Amino acid sequence: LVNDTYGHYFGDCVLQCVAARLKESVREDSDIAIRYGGDEFVVYVNYKQEDNIKDIVNRIFNNVSCIYEGYQISISMGISLLSDGNPHYYDMYRNADKALYEAKRSGRGQYRFYGECSEENKDAG
Template identity: 35%
Template sequence: MSEMENPHQLMQFLQQFEKMYNLVRVVDPLAKRVISITGCSAEMIEDSICYEFWEKNSHCANCVSMRAANENDTFVKIEYNRDKIFMVMATPVILSGRTYIVEMLKDVSETGIVPDLKGKSVEEINQIIESLNQAAITDELTQVYNRRFINEKLPIDLYAVVLNGSVLSAILIDIDDFKQINDTYGHSMGDRVLQKVAGILKNNIQRKGDWVARYGGDEFLVVLPDADLKNARKIAERIRQQVEQETFELRGGTVSTTISCGVSSANPEDGSSAVDFFDRLDQKLYQGKHSGKNSISS
């Protein structure tokens, strides 16, 4: 990561790329704002939102700038707007002790980097690019979001809690005795259980902004913006009951299982980082698992 003492140094840094890319901009990855660099200051440009360039109404699910910030490295993705395909390279820089992202956008429409686009309509091209970007943040087995999406999305949702004076709740879910299912019935049955549980989770989050992701192994995370702890517990209980009543079948074999849930909420006064908030959820889940399983702890 490059470290700049002042905006003048950052300007000199950006000028190196003027001939290499069609557009170079500086972005605050959490606020999703484009930064204006002057000779003595770095300020957000009022009403300049990074995703407006892509003609979208909300931030990208596969946000390359959040990934660059989280992993302190440079990453590349493909995006599309105004009949052009862009390669976006995002690299973190430190300016006055704070992390920003330099986004370098290069028009690669005629390079063939994304094949089979000739003769496609704007809608078809958008769908192809969106499919490529969605694949990067989707768990292949369960078709819910993956761990990478959690790392990129949860900090943004928690930032919105502080910015908007709202609330957010989340449910961390663990399948009870999942190792025993794998050991007794085989990994194919274990995969079947994961897929069905993921389907139950998706069916119980219908509001815009709610999302579910596979954290890893047999753990899932459900995030509920604008939901308080009471409503989150209701959703968790509904999910718990549905999993308990479900029968999982594979090649004539059947198995049943239960889940344990940890539930927690964040409000503007918390000021919790994504790591702190997830730790609270994990502690609640741990309490539930050690109080008899098939339970909800909040």
């Protein structure tokens, strides 16, 4: 939508802004933020039990949601935790993708944890 409305150059600038804000939001020594494709990013956060995961998610969410050159950047996030029984990164990604789908169904600017998804969407895919 951004590319169609504002052009590819502006769309690329928005993606660079999102990437920079994601990088600022994660810990350099333990977390990984990557652009997965298109306008999709993946963040792997290495958190310990004493960390409050919702605080980490809110920090990322609030830092990335911003106005860039008059354009409102809003994000939707799906979150999957290792404690969801994910033995591999691929499973975590797939479950986060299911949670993202659920967040997007709720409207723009939402996030969902995988365990909060409906049973129907957990079994899909």
